[in-house]
C-alpha cells in the first residue's frame with residue numbers, strides 16, 4: 165500500500181525572509197529572536213546564499229568548458 169505524504173505549503177517570513185509552514189502562526193526561524201539575533205541570522209543565510217551562487221557559477225563554467233572540449237574533440241575526430 166502506497167501512502168502519500170501531503171505537500172505542505174509554506175509562506176515567506178517578512179522578518180527574516182525564510183520560509184515556514186503556512187499552518188503555523190509564527191515563523192519557526194525568527195519568532196523567538198530579538199533584533200540583534202535576527203541580524204545574525206540574516207547574515208548567516210545571506211553568506212550561505214552567496215556561497216551557493218558562487219558554487220553554481222563555477223560549476224556552470226566547468227560544464228561549459230567540458231561541453232566545448234567534447235565538441236572540439238568530436239569535430240577533430242570527424243575532420244580526420
Ligand SMILES: [Zn+2]
Pocket residue numbers: 177178179180181182191192193194195
Ligand atoms: Zn522569520
